[in-house]
Amino acid sequence: MTSAPPLLLRPDATGIDQAAALLARGALVAFPTETVYGLGADARNGEAVAAIYAAKGRPSFNPLIVHLPSTKAAQSYVQWSDTADRLAQAFWPGPLTLVLPLRKDHGLSGLVTAGLPTVALRVPAQPSAQRLLRAFAGPVAAPSANPSGRISPTTAQHVVAGLGETVAAVLDDGPCAVGLESTIIGLDGVPALLRAGGLPLEALEAALGAPLPHATTPVAITAPGQLASHYAPKAALRTNVTEAGPDELLLGFGPMAADLNLSARGDLHEAAANLFEMLHRLDAKGQPIAVAPIPDHGLGRAINDRLARAAAPRA
Structure with a gap:
């Protein structure tokens, strides 16, 4: 843990080199991806x-996603498959995470996988993330840069406000374009959707030529993003509301x-990009939040997943 506010690094060559050097020294560095x-x-x-x-403040049974610069780099840590290859060719770099069985010689910390025989891997598309991963030349474990269970960060300012001096540096490259975490597909057996996210289910099913079964919230966590209560504001939140109560703020x-x-024009891509930023802004007002109905298709499915977890009973 550091004892000073995090460095805010520019996404230029100097900033990338500083961020990579900090990672190599074992420090925590927050960085942008296209998702969060x-x-x-x-x-x-x-x-x-x-x-x-x-x-x-994340529970140690909740595994992490490992970020890598390329499919070739990802293959060195897992037992690769034809299905993984098909999805990687179609959607990497991009907002897709694949959960695959570990190789025996993987070399990753057991804390990354929470002791599971699988690991979640992603190749992000965001240019600064790509430059950082290539400069560091190693696997980077990176959950969302926010207190566990709270609203995910889509700007450097969200990171600083949420985590403060626990982070050595933040690579600031502006708002995230997608604004929702990656879609997670389990490939340890029959392919299954483990978490809806920034890549629509319909695109994945088209690439696979078959429907993907949906995994429900498991008794034991098998991948990131499966906690029943997650992505939550401090204030109470209700979903599928057509009219807010007298003390509620309405997210339309x-x-x-x-x-x-x-x-306002009903665009699900715009809504996904705005979701966490607008939840942050409403939560700062200290009032309960009501959210209008969101169509449950395409990116709307991932938005509704996040809202349902944000509204779930909290421990």
Whole structure:
């Protein structure tokens, strides 16, 4: 843990080199992806990975996603498959995470996988993330850069406000374009959707030529993002609300009066990109939040997943 506010690094050559050097020394570095900002550490360094869990207050049974610069790099850690190859060719780099069986010689910290025989891997598309991963030249474990269970960060300012001095540096490259975490597909057996996300289910099923079964929230966590209560604001949140109560703030969708509107024109891509930023802004007002109905197809499925977890009873 550091004792000073995090360095804010520019996404230029100097900033990338500084961020990579900090990761190599075992420090925590937050960086942007196309989905949300990640809290990065060397995935081979157990002490560095433990610092992620401590900074976030994340339960140690909840595994992490490992970020890599290419499919070739990912293949060195897992038992690759034809299905993985098909999905990687179609969607990597991009907002897709694949959960695959570990190789015996993987070299990753056991904390990354929470002791599971599988690991979640992603190749992000965001240019600064790609430059950082190539400069570091190693696997980077990176959950969302926010306190565990709270609203995910889509700007560097969200990271600083949520994690403060627990982070050595934040690579600031502006808002995240997708704004929702990656879609997670389990490939340890029959392919299954483990978490809806920034890549629509319909695109995945088209690439596979078959429907993907949906995994429900398991008794034991098998991949990141499966906790029943997650992505939550501090205030109470209700979903599928057409009219807010007298003390509630309304987060709208489509042509309607609201305190903030995810997309007044009803565009699900715009709504996904705005979701966490607008939840942050409403939560800062300290009032309960009501959210208008969101169509449950395409990216709407992932938005509704996040909202359902944000509204779930909290421990």
